[in-house]
Each structure stands twice: as C-alpha cells, then as structure tokens.
Amino acid sequence: xxxxxxxxxxxxxxxxxxxxxxxxxxxxxxxxxxxxxxxxxxxxxxxxxxxxxxxxxxxxxxxxxxxxxxxxxxxxxxxxxxxxxxxxxxxxxxxxxxxxxxxxxxxxxxxxxxxxxxxxxxxxxxxxxxxxxxxxxxxxxxxxxxxxxxxxxxxxxxxxxxxxxxxxxxxxxxxxxxxxxxxxxxxxxxxxxxxxxxxxxxxxxxxxxxxxxxxxxxxxxxxxxxxxxxxxxxxxxxxxxxxxxxxxxxxxxxxxxxxxxxxxxxxxxxxxxxxxxxxxxxxxxxxxxxxxxxxxxxxxxxxxxxxxxxxxxxxxxxxxxxxxxxxxxxxxxxxxxxxxxxxxxxxxxxxxxxxxxxxxxxxxxxxxxxxxxxxx
Ligand SMILES: *Cc1c(COP(=O)(O)O)cnc(C)c1O
Numbered sequence: 001x002x003x004x005x006x007x008x009x010x011x012x013x014x015x016x017x018x019x020x021x022x023x024x025x026x027x028x029x030x031x032x033x034x035x036x037x038x039x040x041x042x043x044x045x046x047x048x049x050x051x052x053x054x055x056x057x058x059x060x061x062x063x064x065x066x067x068x069x070x071x072x073x074x075x076x077x078x079x080x081x082x083x084x085x086x087x088x089x090x091x092x093x094x095x096x097x098x099x100x101x102x103x104x105x106x107x108x109x110x111x112x113x114x115x116x117x118x119x120x121x122x123x124x125x126x127x128x129x130x131x132x133x134x135x136x137x138x139x140x141x142x143x144x145x146x147x148x149x150x151x152x153x154x155x156x157x158x159x160x161x162x163x164x165x166x167x168x169x170x171x172x173x174x175x176x177x178x179x180x181x182x183x184x185x186x187x188x189x190x191x192x193x194x195x196x197x198x199x200x201x202x203x204x205x206x207x208x209x210x211x212x213x214x215x216x217x218x219x220x221x222x223x224x225x226x227x228x229x230x231x232x233x234x235x236x237x238x239x240x241x242x243x244x245x246x247x248x249x250x251x252x253x254x255x256x257x258x259x260x261x262x263x264x265x266x267x268x269x270x271x272x273x274x275x276x277x278x279x280x281x282x283x284x285x286x287x288x289x290x291x292x293x294x295x296x297x298x299x300x301x302x303x304x305x306x307x308x309x310x311x312x313x314x315x316x317x318x319x320x321x322x323x324x325x326x327x328x329x330x331x332x333x334x335x336x337x338x339x340x341x342x343x344x345x346x347x348x349x350x351x352x353x354x355x356x357x358x359x360x361x362x363x364x365x366x367x368x369x370x371x372x373x374x375x376x
Pocket of ligand 1: 059060061062085086088089131157159160181182183184194195196
C-alpha cells in the first residue's frame, strides 16, 4: 500500500465540476484583480471565522506583512513569537524591519508558552504573534490579557488553523487585533496557487489593511503609507469560495482520522512504553477544537522511524527540523543552541503522519502496523 502525506486529488475530484464552473465565471468576466469574487470570499471568511472584517491577501506570508504594516510596526520595534513555526511567522517581522524576539513553546501543545512571554518584553515590544500550530489554538487568553495590560498588539498566525476553536468556541483568527490565514494548497482550505486573508474587528484597522494591500493608498495614485501589492486574485478567490463549502466536512474527516489514529495507537503498547506520544490538546474537554492541519506524534528514534516508513511507502514530514532561532538568516539576532530547549527537542522528536480527508481506515491501520513493526 502506498500512502502519501497528502492527497489533494481525493479532495478535488468530488468538487471538480463546481470548481470549473467558478473558474469559467471568472474567465467570462475577465475581472482578475480583487472585485466581486474577492469581496464575496472576504465576507464569507469573516463570517466563518467570527470576525467583523476580512481582507484577501496574496499569501499567508503577505497577510502577516500586511498586518504588521497596518499596525505600523517597523525598525526599532520588537515582536514576540515562537521559534517553532513555519519560517514566515518570523521572516514577516524581520522584513518590515522589526526584530523577532523568540519565546519557547509548551512541550505538550508545541504552541508558545504564555508563562514565558512577560520576560521577553522590553520597552520596544509592540506586538506578539502567537501561532496556532498544526491547527490547535495557542492558549491565547493569558496572552490577550497580558497584551492588553501592556498595550501590545496581538496578531494571530492562524495559517494552519482556519475553523479551529479556543476554549469557549471562539474561532482562531478572531481573538487578537488581527488574524492571518493562508490558502497555500496544503492548508486545510487551500487555493490552486497562493492566497491568504487577514481578519480584523476594528474598522480603522480594516480600512488600513485595504490601503496597505494596494501600496498604502486610499485614493488611487495618492500614497499615505508604503504598502505593497498584496492582492488576492479573483481566480483564487472563486476557487477557495467553492472549497469553503466543503471545509466543515473535511475538518470532521481530519478529526475522525485523528481519533482513529489515537484508538489504533492505544491498542498497541507504544504509548505505554513511551515510544510514541499522541498530540495533546490544550483543553482536554475541547479536543475537537483542533482541526489537525497536521497530526504530529512525538516519537523515540524519529529519523530511523521516518526512514522505515518511507521504505514502506508511507509519506511523513518533519515540521520543523530547525527552529527559527538557529536559522542562518537569523544569526544576527544572536541566539544560540540551547536557548529554547523545548523547541529544539520538538524539532528532534516530532513526526507528522498522513491525516488528510480521504485517508481510509485500512490505510491508517497499515500506518500504525508499520510503526509497531519498527519498534518490535
Ligand atoms: C503556511 C504558513 C504561513 C505562510 O503562508 P503562505 O501562504 O505559504 O505564505 C505562515 N505561518 C504559518 C504558521 C504557516 O503554516
């Protein structure tokens, strides 16, 4: 049996006709940049995420840059975030000229540890970017409380977490000042190319985001700020709009697959023996707030297990092999090995398994049987 890490065709095939209809509509209109397709998607995403406003962007990375620009964060400013995330979270901070300041993660959830954030604050701290990693909300309540008392902005990096729910059902991306999403094809809601979105609840910030997206201009050819070309195009918006109809059922399928993996792994001795650790929810009573963009195990002898599964034609991935404070391009920040031990440990010990909607029970049984075989 051959099992890829992700099978996008399994999601695409049943909705191919609707997607082609949407593409044809855009082709007929010859309206490619922003316009009604983008506006329509913005309204639906704001609604879906429980935010007042949403602004389409050219990618998740650009969504983060746009958000930072709208908050006027730049040279001389510091932004706190996690070193255990996709590169773009921290590169966006550096690219607007601000300084990323890292804080270690909670080893159970892999999300930023709220207990450590206050010691990272300086007079220059302007914002914090918690990441809802793998599709599970960071423990954001203490972060929001702290940020409010310190007058610091909160930008949620919800690129992996569209539809994920926090404690009381609040949706990822709607809780901070701004929330950033990505429609990269491998995200739970993916475009057929690049795309992203920023959610906002404040009207002033919303209007500033609209301006930042078109070179900092509210009136054409008059520029109040230095923005960028961060526009989402109509084709991608039309495609994402069709896929949004399936998102809840895809999320359910991912959650069912996660529950199935847990049941299968619990039938082995692997968890009791400490060889394998399941992904742990921040709030045990709200397991289903997790949307499982990735299903990530912490395992003994990770690299050898991965090699074994690759030989068995089971796709896996390491998110992420090198924490951001140790990346070459961030040497200038002056961090060293050992500065963020939990992030470094996670980078050594975690492995993502296939979790996509369309993964069958037989496939999951096969994956778990191979993992068992490896540890025998
Ligand atoms: C994917 C991702 C991004 C960037 O999104 P792109 O659309 O690829 O630019 C940012 N942050 C996180 C956590 C991501 O997973």
